[in-house]
Amino acid sequence: MDAYQAGTATDPVFLAADINTVGLAHTRAVVRAPQAGSPVIASVASRDASGDISPTILAAAAQCAGNTLVVATQISLITLPEEEREAECTRLSATYSLEGGTGGPVTYDAPDEKVVSTDGSTVVLRKLVQLTA
Amino acid sequence: MKRILMALSLLPGITGYGQQQLPSLQSLSLPSAPGFMLVDLAPSLAEMPTTPRELTVGALHALDAQGGWPQNYAVETAPYWWRGTARSAYDVLGIRSDGTSRPFAGLRLASVSAAFVTRDLIPDGTAAQQRVASGGARARLLSFRSAAQKQRIDSGVRAWLAQAAQDLSDADPLLQAVPLTPADLQAIVDQKAARDRQPGSVAQRLSQTLSEKPVFTLDLAGAYGVYGIGDTAWKTGRYGAWLTAGLHVPLARPANAGAKPSYLSVLALGRYLYDAYAPGAGGPAPSGMLDAGGRLQAEIGRFSIGFEGVLRGYTRNEVGDRLTHRAVGTFSYQIRNGLCLNGAFGRNFDSPDRLISLFGLSFGFGDTPLVLPGDPSAGGTGSN
Numbered sequence: 009m010d011a012y013q014a015g016t017a018t019d020p021v022f023l024a025a026d027i028n029t030v031g032l033a034h035t036r037a038v039v040r041a042p043q044a045g046s047p048v049i050a051s052v053a054s055r056d057a058s059g060d061i062s063p064t065i066l067a068a069a070a071q072c073a074g075n076t077l078v079v080a081t082q083i084s085l086i087t088l089p090e091e092e093r094e095a096e097c098t099r100l101s102a103t104y105s106l107e108g109g110t111g112g113p114v115t116y117d118a119p120d121e122k123v124v125s126t127d128g129s130t131v132v133l134r135k136l137v138q139l140t141a
Numbered sequence: 142m143k144r145i146l147m148a149l150s151l152l153p154g155i156t157g158y159g160q161q162q163l164p165s166l167q168s169l170s171l172p173s174a175p176g177f178m179l180v181d182l183a184p185s186l187a188e189m190p191t192t193p194r195e196l197t198v199g200a201l202h203a204l205d206a207q208g209g210w211p212q213n214y215a216v217e218t219a220p221y222w223w224r225g226t227a228r229s230a231y232d233v234l235g236i237r238s239d240g241t242s243r244p245f246a247g248l249r250l251a252s253v254s255a256a257f258v259t260r261d262l263i264p265d266g267t268a269a270q271q272r273v274a275s276g277g278a279r280a281r282l283l284s285f286r287s288a289a290q291k292q293r294i295d296s297g298v299r300a301w302l303a304q305a306a307q308d309l310s311d312a313d314p315l316l317q318a319v320p321l322t323p324a325d326l327q328a329i330v331d332q333k334a335a336r337d338r339q340p341g342s343v344a345q346r347l348s349q350t351l352s353e354k355p356v357f358t359l360d361l362a363g364a365y366g367v368y369g370i371g372d373t374a375w376k377t378g379r380y381g382a383w384l385t386a387g388l389h390v391p392l393a394r395p396a397n398a399g400a401k402p403s404y405l406s407v408l409a410l411g412r413y414l415y416d417a418y419a420p421g422a423g424g425p426a427p428s429g430m431l432d433a434g435g436r437l438q439a440e441i442g443r444f445s446i447g448f449e450g451v452l453r454g455y456t457r458n459e460v461g462d463r464l465t466h467r468a469v470g471t472f473s474y475q476i477r478n479g480l481c482l483n484g485a486f487g488r489n490f491d492s493p494d495r496l497i498s499l500f501g502l503s504f505g506f507g508d509t510p511l512v513l514p515g516d517p518s519a520g521g522t523g524s525n
Binding site for chain 1: 233308334
């Protein structure tokens with residue numbers, strides 16, 4: 009799992025996500041403690057079917073420290089004919105950017121997990137980043 | 142059943158009395174790869190790179206493997222798919238995130254094709270082959286949807302987004318701050334896909350809406366080919382341009398989800414071809430040919446019937462009529478997925494007895510129905 013040094017200041021940490029696909033996409037990012045079922049501390053989401061998150065305040069650095077950032081993207085390839093979906097599954101990608109913390113601006117150029125449904129119509133991307141003090 | 146179909150597919154097609162030369166129903170349609178069609182090339186294996194690196198590697202391999210000029214190398218691609226960033230669903234939906242239309246969105250998906258071959262394209266009686274290089278491009282210039290279509294697409298996208306937002310709730314396993322096993326992840330994704338396959342689901346309704354034809358489309362293609370004569374001279378061989386405008390009027394929306402909609406389509410077709418080495422009485426000579434015409438077509442469920450009329454004029458010609466025409470009626474009935482009954486009858490341009498007829502059965506495997514040439518639902522996205 010990647011790590012990002014958020015620090016302990018009250019300055020905001022910014023998150024951006026760029027989802028590169030012609031499928032319908034929706035992205036949500038949450039900050040929560042690294043245990044199953046922990047409450048969500050902060051949350052941001054994409055606003056349209058691009059799945060992109062413009063640089064947005066995630067939370068204050070102090071709120072982030074010691075927790076985990078989880079970014080999940082759900083993609084549907086119904087916008088493409090069936091014979092073109094396999095190629096798109098290979099082409100699609102995502103990059104994530106964090107800045108504002110003591111670690112400075114950092115970009116992660118790929119998700120940790122890319123899972124394609126058996127019928128090739130749905131893709132899920134997942135990225136976890138440990139936020140440290 | 143498959144064995145029966147395989148055996149039947151090996152039988153020659155049933156042809157009608159009076160047939161001389163089977164017409165090519167696709168001869169005037171906008172070619173999907175004009176760079177290939179210009180030089181009469183139907184490559185058995187065309188490369189379709191999706192990145193500049195794939196294109197370079199493929200080209201170098203072809204040159205290296207064939208020791209110089211390729212015998213048969215063809216490539217088709219759409220540069221849009223090479224982009225590493227800034228691609229979104231709105232580029233293929235034809236609308237913006239606020240629901241307004243993007244009539245020129247098809248330009249982004251323009252495709253280019255190129256062919257490098259060694260063959261004899263000059264009808265001069267000698268067997269000498271020429272090195273041939275041909276390049277072409279194809280693009281959808283305009284695509285208009287009705288206000289009702291745009292509203293259905295926008296509503297469908299918003300419904301999908303609302304459903305996805307519900308999926309990615311605080312309790313969703315995908316948003317838990319703990320690793321998930323590959324098996325768990327696969328099960329989650331497959332569950333979502335299974336829901337989307339259900340008839341009447343948000344995804345299925347949106348998919349059916351997206352399969353509706355735009356009300357108006359305008360497509361353009363062009364190609365240019367040069368011949369290498371000997372070792373040093375390169376001369377223009379052929380060039381051509383194709384233009385198709387289509388008006389598609391829905392006759393009725395299907396009563397059942399998944400049923401095919403019905404359309405009345407009017408297509409205007411135009412083509413210009415120049416051949417610097419067309420066959421002539423005194424040997425190869427330049428010849429230009431201009432075709433203009435149209436097609437009226439009705440698709441009602443599984444049945445399709447149409448009529449195509451084209452006027453052909455030769456701009457520089459030493460043989461044949463200066464003005465000729467073609468009038469062909471066609472019909473098609475999809476008996477079931479992968480099995481269609483097709484027929485055509487009429488007059489071709491310059492066949493000896495000017496009568497064409499074609500009646501046969503088309504066999505195929507798969508779920509996609511027969512699509513007549515020029516239909517905008519055939520390969521409209523141009524992705525490679």
